[in-house]
Amino acid sequence: MMMRRTGWSRREWLAGTAAAFGAGCAPAGEAPAPFADADVGDAGESAVALPEFEPRSMLHVSETRVEQPRFPVIDVHTHLTWSDVPLGPDPFGERIRKLGEPSAVLPVMDRKGVRTMVNLTGGVGPGLMVARRQFDEAHPGRFITFTEPSWNRAADPDYPRFQAEQLERDHAAGARGLKLTKTLGLYLREQITSGPLVAVDDARFDPMWETCAALNMPVAIHVSDPEAFFLPIDRFNERYEELHAHPDWSFHGSDFPSNAELLAARDRVLARHPGTTFIGLHVGHWAENLAAVGEALDRFPNFHVEIGARVGELGRQPRGARRFFEAYQDRILFGTDAIPSPEGDATPQQVFGDALYEIYYRFLETEDEYFDYAPAPVPPQGRWRIHGLGLPEPILRKVYHQNAERVLGLAA
Numbered sequence: 001m002m003m004r005r006t007g008w009s010r011r012e013w014l015a016g017t018a019a020a021f022g023a024g025c026a027p028a029g030e031a032p033a034p035f036a037d038a039d040v041g042d043a044g045e046s047a048v049a050l051p052e053f054e055p056r057s058m059l060h061v062s063e064t065r066v067e068q069p070r071f072p073v074i075d076v077h078t079h080l081t082w083s084d085v086p087l088g089p090d091p092f093g094e095r096i097r098k099l100g101e102p103s104a105v106l107p108v109m110d111r112k113g114v115r116t117m118v119n120l121t122g123g124v125g126p127g128l129m130v131a132r133r134q135f136d137e138a139h140p141g142r143f144i145t146f147t148e149p150s151w152n153r154a155a156d157p158d159y160p161r162f163q164a165e166q167l168e169r170d171h172a173a174g175a176r177g178l179k180l181t182k183t184l185g186l187y188l189r190e191q192i193t194s195g196p197l198v199a200v201d202d203a204r205f206d207p208m209w210e211t212c213a214a215l216n217m218p219v220a221i222h223v224s225d226p227e228a229f230f231l232p233i234d235r236f237n238e239r240y241e242e243l244h245a246h247p248d249w250s251f252h253g254s255d256f257p258s259n260a261e262l263l264a265a266r267d268r269v270l271a272r273h274p275g276t277t278f279i280g281l282h283v284g285h286w287a288e289n290l291a292a293v294g295e296a297l298d299r300f301p302n303f304h305v306e307i308g309a310r311v312g313e314l315g316r317q318p319r320g321a322r323r324f325f326e327a328y329q330d331r332i333l334f335g336t337d338a339i340p341s342p343e344g345d346a347t348p349q350q351v352f353g354d355a356l357y358e359i360y361y362r363f364l365e366t367e368d369e370y371f372d373y374a375p376a377p378v379p380p381q382g383r384w385r386i387h388g389l390g391l392p393e394p395i396l397r398k399v400y401h402q403n404a405e406r407v408l409g410l411a412a
């Protein structure tokens with residue numbers, strides 16, 4: 001895909017025609033003026049392939065480096081382990097692999113003021129035991145591990161009872177919450193990997209949600225994905241480069257439900273299980289529509305949100321985002337969706353390290369303008385930059401750790 005240059009030549013600008021039109025746009029119906037200047041060349045010579053286009057901002061604006069957060073941080077959304085068994089017939093999550101070593105993760109946490117990391121994908125049964133032994137038990141207070149559903153059993157007739165009992169076993173083994181990836185709604189099928197997709201509000205999971213309520217285990221849930229992932233991968237798609245690089249992230253076409261259908265099913269779950277605490281990851285799965293997320297928070301007192309991998313969305317609507325943080329300051333949890341290198345390298349907005357945390361702190365604490373939301377030469381989730389919210393201390397304290405302490409049942 002090539003960039004096309006539009007606009008005026010310097011000659012036209014000097015001729016004074018600029019005042020006739022708005023800045024930066026050619027008049028409708030007229031072909032873009034050619035660049036006649038010898039040092040620019042014609043359009044063909046100056047065209048830059050989109051992946052090579054790395055414009056540097058010429059804005060002279062303040063740059064605040066925030067190396068430490070104003071208050072200690074609990075990062076409620078990280079991935080330090082991952083199921084070594086994919087979705088399929090074999091026991092999901094019972095064998096895990098480490099994505100990072102505690103010895104490599106802890107120095108970053110210490111430097112960046114991260115008191116505790118919540119490893120959401122801690123696996124099931126023996127996998128969970130391995131994750132907890134190497135992180136939570138070896139470094140008390142620094143790591144918290146969540147468990148996951150046994151997806152491979154979801155087609156079994158006794159699955160509802162089995163899953164509720166497995167959750168009790170994993171809770172007894174030290175799991176502090178339950179994590180659901182977008183597997184539910186977008187990957188899990190009636191025969192696990194074949195047949196119709198299983199809906200987010202399928203009744204077979206009701207005993208699982210109720211067991212979470214009984215055991216005071218919050219549910220970190222990821223439903224749906226960015227709106228653009230449900231649209232064609234074409235020149236109108238604002239996540240074009242990202243989807244072009246990861247075509248398997250597209251949920252356009254096939255038998256996928258729409259974003260609206262997925263979120264409606266989630267709402268039915270929230271309504272049916274008012275005693276269960278849900279943390280809607282990625283700003284309640286709809287960071288592009290904060291009004292809708294606010295409505296869900298108003299409707300469902302058992303719903304909270306987390307901001308991982310969405311400062312790119314929040315920061316491009318800084319005034320609305322600031323109002324959102326003011327209105328829902330008791331319901332927003334700090335999270336990054338951090339994944340250690342090398343696995344995290346493919347998604348720079350999530351790669352665990354000092355740079356990632358400094359971006360989050362700068363976004364939440366400063367009023368800096370127009371800066372990168374990810375440590376990458378090209379903004380990976382869309383070609384825009386973000387603006388800081390400059391949140392006041394009482395809101396920062398809640399978002400950085402107080403809300404998480406309450407939801408996770410930790411002593412303050």
Ligand SMILES: [Zn+2]
Pocket residue numbers: 077079337
């Ligand atoms: Zn995640």
